[in-house]
Amino acid sequence: MTPAVPRRVHHIDVVVRDLDQAEDRYRRVLGIEPLPRESLPGRGIDLVRFRIGETWLILVQPTADDSPVAAFLREHGEGFFHMAIEVEDIENEARSLTARGVRLVTTEPRTGIDGWKLIDIELDETFGAMIQLVEAPEKT
Amino acid sequence: MTPAVPRRVHHIDVVVRDLDQAEDRYRRVLGIEPLPRESLPGRGIDLVRFRIGETWLILVQPTADDSPVAAFLREHGEGFFHMAIEVEDIENEARSLTARGVRLVTTEPRTGIDGWKLIDIELDETFGAMIQLVEAPEKT
Secondary structure: OOOOOOOEEEEEEEEOOOHHHHHHHHHHHHOOOOOOOEEEHHHOEEEEEEEEOOEEEEEEEEOOOOOHHHHHHHHHOOEEEEEEEEOOOHHHHHHHHHHOOOOEOOOOOEEOHHHOEEEEEOHHHOOOOOEEEEEOOOOO | OOOOOOOEEEEEEEEOOOHHHHHHHHHHHHOOOOOOOEEEHHHOEEEEEEEEOOEEEEEEEEOOOOOHHHHHHHHHOOEEEEEEEEOOOHHHHHHHHHHOOOOEOOOOOEEOHHHOEEEEEOHHHOOOOOEEEEEOOOOO
């Protein structure tokens, strides 16, 4: 079982308190338009994404107090939340990471927007920078 | 004066206390080898970079207590430090941002590794996620 080569930084999430304000500001800072606003109720978030090269920059606002994103916001404040690295086959890569002794939050992927399959790596494996694996079926 | 289109997420910096430990761990997590260690004494940092798609993931350890990176580490702990967005002409883009009312830390670029020219955007413009512009002469 060989490790999959990381293909790209697929997305970077920034947690914000007020998505309207942040969207306006990032539009001005980046000089580009985002996609229309999206919701992921199961995850308790609303989001707006901007495309930069091969990477999505995603602004995320929690919509439920008991969501992981809301907990992160309470503890750390606004700012970078996590980075997702695209792999070709997420189940295979999860097994490969486990075999290399890297601890994962779950071994089964959850589903994000656009059918993205996501697995989080335990935070203390990556020195405070939360990294997740993503397999993006649409290659978006 | 039209805004330059952001070309890619050029690099993402993660601040760590112990570069040796972090390098070993990230090698295991990412399954790839980094470039040889580099130093930027003027900035008070040592660093190791991994290539993921079109983006550098850079682990940074402060080597001087009075460096901005050391100050960040004291205040925020380990984790994501900033993200750099590549533009074609950084002086032009800095003028364009200023004209759009976006505040910059400096209007003149400083020099990073590989001759990268860097300008930081004021942190409160981007809701806690530190973003910088970079012009990379070598297109590395």
